[in-house]
Amino acid sequence: MWKEFKKFISRGNVIDLAVGIIIGGAFQVIVRSLVDDIIMPILGLFTGGIDFSNLYINLSGGSYETLAAAKAAGAATINIGLFINAVINFLILAFVIFLIVRQINKIRERQKKEEAPAAPTTKTCPFCHTSIPIEATRCPNCTSELGKKG
Structure with a gap:
């Protein structure tokens, strides 16, 4: 069993996958910062100063100034702003991955043309x-x- 595990873990594609996951996690932090620290404040400026991270629906009937205050009080909330942030994070991440895959495909096509027999x-x-x-x-x-x- 140990030999099989060693053979499995030393395969190139398993290591490539691990590296991809690690880089993807680090890249997600960058995208989250881009959305939370740059895009959402600009979007809030255009929507009249709305802070999307505090946009929520309180289901418990109380009144709270911020989402953090509602959560601290244990109120049930629907966190619309956090959901909007997550959707924007996803769209940016998906678009960047699309661009990367597109460039990789172009490089592969170019290599195939160069390798094609005359x-x-x-x-x-x-x-x-x-x-x-x-x-x-x-x-x-x-x-x-x-x-x-x-």
Whole structure:
């Protein structure tokens, strides 16, 4: 069992996956900061100073100034602002991942084109089996007529 685990964990794609998860977690922190510290304040400015992080619906009937105060009092709340933040985080993260995957696909396509074999320039005469130009209609060695498809 230990040997199988060692073989599994040392595979390249498992390590790549682990690195991807770690980088993704770090990137999520950056996106969250972008949304919370830059986008949401600008959005709040355009919506008349609304602080989305404190936008909530109180289900318990009491009145609280902030979401933190409502949570501290144990009030049941629907946290609309936090949900909006999460949706914006997701959309930004999904868009950035889309851009990254798009660029990777372009690079792969370019590599495939560079690696693609060149079109053949010669063919084999079916009569004498020598190499002749692909556009030849008559073999220069045995003078056989090859026709258009040879």
